[in-house]
Amino acid sequence: MRSYRIGIDVGGTHTDAVMLDEFYQVIAETKAPTTTDVSKGIYHALKEVVMNANVPLEQINYAMLGTTHCTNAIVERKRLNQIAVIRIGAPATLAIKPLMGVPEDLQEILGKYMYIVEGGHEFDGREIARLDEEEIYRIANNVKGKVDSIAITSVFSPVSNAHEQRTAEILHEVLGDELELSLSSEIGNVGLLERENATILNAAVVNVAKETANGFIDALKQENIDAKVFFGQNDGTLMSVEYTVRYPILTIACGPTNSLRGAAFLTNKSDAVVIDVGGTTTDIGVLSNAFPRQSSLAVEIGGVRTNFRMPDILSVGLGGGTIIQVFEDGSFQIGPDSVGYKLSEKALIFGGDTLTATDVIVALGRANIGDACKVNHLSKDLLQAIYEKMVSMVEEALDKMKTSADPIPVVLVGGGSILLPEVLKGASEVIKPANFGVANAIGSAISQVSGQIEKIFMLDELGREKTMERAKQMAFEEAKIAGGDPGDLVIVDIEDVPLAYLPGNATRIRAKAAGSLKKMS
Known part of the structure; x- marks a missing residue:
C-alpha cells in the first residue's frame, strides 16, 4: 500500500505545503499567504495541497508542521x-x-x-x-x-x-x-x-503549543485525514506532539532549519551554505553532515537572553517584499521594512504603489513576474546600482558565515531566491535545485526524529568509555520519546569538552541520536 506525507512550513510571508510519496518524490506543492491568524493560513495551504495531490486520504500517514506560533506569542506578548x-x-x-x-x-x-x-x-x-x-x-x-x-x-x-x-x-x-x-x-x-x-x-508557551497541535490535528480531521502529527524543532529534526507540548521552546527557529534540511535533501549536499530568501528576510545557515550548524552563542528571543540550543543562522533584511526607498539626491535605502505577504497587492508590478526588491529584478529582466510595463519608467542605472547592492549584502553575509577563505558550495532556496544571480563571491558553485521555492516544507516532511542531551559527567565515576555509552543511551531515549523508531536510531553527533576547572575529571558531553519515524501501527 502506498504512503504519503504532508509537510507544512509557516514563514513570515508564505505558508508552504508539499505532499510527498513514500520515495520522497514531490506529488504536489503550494504557497498560501501567511495570515494574521497563522492557523487559517495553515488550513488553506493544507486544503490546497490535498486537493492538488488527489491521492487517497487514507494513505496519508504523516503530517509535519514547522510553525512560528510560539515565536510569535513571545514577540507579541500574547496567549502566554x-x-x-x-x-x-x-x-x-x-x-x-x-x-x-x-x-x-x-x-x-x-x-x-x-x-x-x-x-x-x-x-x-x-x-x-x-x-x-x-x-x-x-x-x-x-x-x-x-x-x-x-x-x-x-x-x-x-x-x-x-x-x-x-x-x-x-x-x-x-x-x-x-x-x-x-x-x-x-x-x-x-x-x-x-x-x-x-x-x-x-x-x-505550553498552551500555545497545545492549541497549535490541536488546531493542526482538527484541520487534518476536517479533511478526513488520520495522520500521525509531528512538529519541526530547531535542530532540523521532528518531534511528536507530546514532546512538543513538553518542550515548545524547541520549535523556535525551526523554519530556517527546515530550509537547510530541505536543501540538503534536494541537492544531496551534506556540507554547504544554504541561502534561504523569503519575502521579508534572507536567512543564511551552514550544513554540517546534512544538519544545521549549531550556534555557540546566547540567543535573544523577544528581548530575552537564553542559552538553549539554536541553529547558527544569520538573517539579512532582504526579501522579495523588501521596500526600496529612493531619495531626491539619487541615493537609496534597501529595507529593512517589507510589504511581506502583501507583495501581490503592494508591488509596482502588481499595480501597487511601493517599489520592492521584486520590482527591481523584473525591471532588469531577471524575472518574469507581474506586469513589467509598470516598471519601465524606472532608471536602469539606478536599478542596477540597487541590484548590485542587494547582491553585495548577501555576499557579505555569506562571508561572515564561512569558517575559511576557501570557496564553498552555496544552495539557493526559497521563493525569493530569484533575487540572486547564478554566481556569488565566495561560492564554489551556486545551486538552485528543483522545488527550491518550497524547500522549507520539504525539509519539514523528510526530516528524521532526534533526541539530544547535553550534560556534565564525572569520568571518575564510570570511566570514559562507560560514560560515553551512558550519554549515547540517554540520547537514544530522548529520540524514542520524540517519536523515533528504536530500531533505526543512530548517533549522528557527539562531542565532549573536558572541564579542567571541575573536580572528578569532569566533561561536558553533547550527544544527538536521530532516525526514522516510528512505524505506523
Whole structure:
C-alpha cells in the first residue's frame, strides 16, 4: 500500500505545503499567504495541497508542521500561560532576581509569582544547601488555581538535577499531574540566568503549543485525514506532539532549519551554505553532515537572553517584499521594512504603489513576474546600482558565515531566491535545485526524529568509555520519546569538552541520536 506525507512550513510571508510519496518524490506543492491568524493560513495551504495531490486520504500517514506560533506569542506578548517561577538557589543567588534584564512588559506578564528557595548545587555536584521542601509545599498551595505552568530552575542542575526532580514531585503531589512543569536541566545549558530564561519562556508557551497541535490535528480531521502529527524543532529534526507540548521552546527557529534540511535533501549536499530568501528576510545557515550548524552563542528571543540550543543562522533584511526607498539626491535605502505577504497587492508590478526588491529584478529582466510595463519608467542605472547592492549584502553575509577563505558550495532556496544571480563571491558553485521555492516544507516532511542531551559527567565515576555509552543511551531515549523508531536510531553527533576547572575529571558531553519515524501501527 502506498504512503504519503504532508509537510507544512509557516514563514513570515508564505505558508508552504508539499505532499510527498513514500520515495520522497514531490506529488504536489503550494504557497498560501501567511495570515494574521497563522492557523487559517495553515488550513488553506493544507486544503490546497490535498486537493492538488488527489491521492487517497487514507494513505496519508504523516503530517509535519514547522510553525512560528510560539515565536510569535513571545514577540507579541500574547496567549502566554499564567506561570510561576521557582529558582532553587538561596542563599547563593538572592542578589539577582529571576527575569532580571527581561523587558518590563514581559516581566509584568510572567513575573507575578516568583520564588527563590534554599537548595541547589555547587559546580562539582555538592549541595549548596538542602532543598527546603516545606517552602515548596507552601508555594504549591499558594499558586493553586492561579497558574497553569511552572518553570523550575536549580543552580548547576546540569551537574545534578536532584532538587529540580524533587520539586517537580512535590508540585505534582499537591497540584496534580495535569499541571505543566518545565525543568531547566532538560532545556538549557550551564549558565544560570540564561537557562532560567529559556525555561520560563518554555513554560510560558505550553498552551500555545497545545492549541497549535490541536488546531493542526482538527484541520487534518476536517479533511478526513488520520495522520500521525509531528512538529519541526530547531535542530532540523521532528518531534511528536507530546514532546512538543513538553518542550515548545524547541520549535523556535525551526523554519530556517527546515530550509537547510530541505536543501540538503534536494541537492544531496551534506556540507554547504544554504541561502534561504523569503519575502521579508534572507536567512543564511551552514550544513554540517546534512544538519544545521549549531550556534555557540546566547540567543535573544523577544528581548530575552537564553542559552538553549539554536541553529547558527544569520538573517539579512532582504526579501522579495523588501521596500526600496529612493531619495531626491539619487541615493537609496534597501529595507529593512517589507510589504511581506502583501507583495501581490503592494508591488509596482502588481499595480501597487511601493517599489520592492521584486520590482527591481523584473525591471532588469531577471524575472518574469507581474506586469513589467509598470516598471519601465524606472532608471536602469539606478536599478542596477540597487541590484548590485542587494547582491553585495548577501555576499557579505555569506562571508561572515564561512569558517575559511576557501570557496564553498552555496544552495539557493526559497521563493525569493530569484533575487540572486547564478554566481556569488565566495561560492564554489551556486545551486538552485528543483522545488527550491518550497524547500522549507520539504525539509519539514523528510526530516528524521532526534533526541539530544547535553550534560556534565564525572569520568571518575564510570570511566570514559562507560560514560560515553551512558550519554549515547540517554540520547537514544530522548529520540524514542520524540517519536523515533528504536530500531533505526543512530548517533549522528557527539562531542565532549573536558572541564579542567571541575573536580572528578569532569566533561561536558553533547550527544544527538536521530532516525526514522516510528512505524505506523
